[in-house]
Amino acid sequence: xxxxxxSPLSLSVTLGQPASISCRSSQSLVHSxxxxxxxxxxxxxxxxxxxxxxxxxxRDFGVPDRFSGSGSxxxxxxxxxxxxxxxxxxxYCMQSSHWPPYTFGQGTKLEIK
Amino acid sequence: EVQLVESGGGLVQPGxxxxxxxxxxxxxxxxxxxxxxxxxxxxxxxWVANIKPDGSQKSYVDSVKGRFIISRDNARNSLYLQMDSxxxxxxxxxxxxxxxxxxWWGQGTLVTVSS
Numbered sequence: 001x002x003x004x005x006x007s008p009l010s011l012s013v014t015l016g017q018p019a020s021i022s023c024r025s026s027q028s029l030v031h032s033x034x035x036x037x038x039x040x041x042x043x044x045x046x047x048x049x050x051x052x053x054x055x056x057x058x059r060d061f062g063v064p065d066r067f068s069g070s071g072s073x074x075x076x077x078x079x080x081x082x083x084x085x086x087x088x089x090x091x092y093c094m095q096s097s098h099w100p101p102y103t104f105g106q107g108t109k110l111e112i113k
Numbered sequence: 114e115v116q117l118v119e120s121g122g123g124l125v126q127p128g129x130x131x132x133x134x135x136x137x138x139x140x141x142x143x144x145x146x147x148x149x150x151x152x153x154x155x156x157x158x159x160w161v162a163n164i165k166p167d168g169s170q171k172s173y174v175d176s177v178k179g180r181f182i183i184s185r186d187n188a189r190n191s192l193y194l195q196m197d198s199x200x201x202x203x204x205x206x207x208x209x210x211x212x213x214x215x216x217w218w219g220q221g222t223l224v225t226v227s228s
Contacts, residue, residue: 039214041158048208048218049150049158060216092158096213100172102148102160 002026002098006091006105012113019080021108023093028073030097037096040069040078043107044089052091053078080110088112115139115217117209122222129199129226135192135209135219143167143187145212149194151205152221161207162194177203199226 003026013019029036040053051060053069056076066081080087093105121133135147149161162173162183171183182195192209206221 037214041215043158048220049210049215050218051214051216054214054216090157094158094215096215100160100163101174102163102215104158104160107157 001101002095002103004093004095004103004105006093006108008108009106010109012111013083014113016082019083019110021078021091023076023105025074025095029095030073038076039094039096041092041094042089085112117217117219119207119209119219119222122207122224124225124227125199126228127200127226130197131199131224133194133207133222137190142190147185147192148210148215149183150208150210153205201226
């Protein structure tokens with residue numbers, strides 16, 4: 001199984017400042033079709049997860065452009081250029097390149113300082 | 114608008130059974146893979162099972178193999194999870210999620226396994 005490891009596990013950021021979350025996979029996420037299926041999800045307190053980013057760097061409809069994803073092979077990053085109050089929650093990376101099983105990172109809790 | 118609505122959760126004793134349902138609307142359900150994902154209280158997300166659009170292929174996480182069965186009824190736009198031999202560690206909110214990219218999620222239904 002592919003193990004996804006996120007860091008840090010918690011993040012305290014001042015409003016308007018940037019934030020960065022790292023996600024590392026235990027093996028390359030390059031699929032046999034040449035693409036990388038790495039997704040990022042946001043889970044606000046008391047809510048269901050919501051997908052933010054798919055295939056490393058593609059933002060979902062309605063996701064603010066302050067969110068961006070990057071990376072390749074086994075190293076991936078979610079960046080928030082300027083943190084806002086509504087960004088509080090837990091962020092998960094998830095790989096869908098090599099399944100079953102699909103695997104998630106442990107989650108990174110973002111709070112406002 | 115895409116909607117996924119789970120139901121069927123509740124309190125069950127260890128060793129008991131429960132059947133979860135997920136009713137889909139707003140998209141062509143019969144053309145999508147579907148998933149169940151769970152989240153234990155205060156913990157992270159864990160993929161549980163998925164099923165091909167025509168129901169001919171199913172996959173499970175190792176911890177539920179032989180105990181859980183995923184199924185679907187495309188005529189009713191519904192996804193199911195039959196859970197047998199339930200254990201305390203199955204206690205979680207269970208979400209249904211659409212497709213291989215998990216682009217839509219339901220609100221979840223809570224399953225509590227306790228005596």
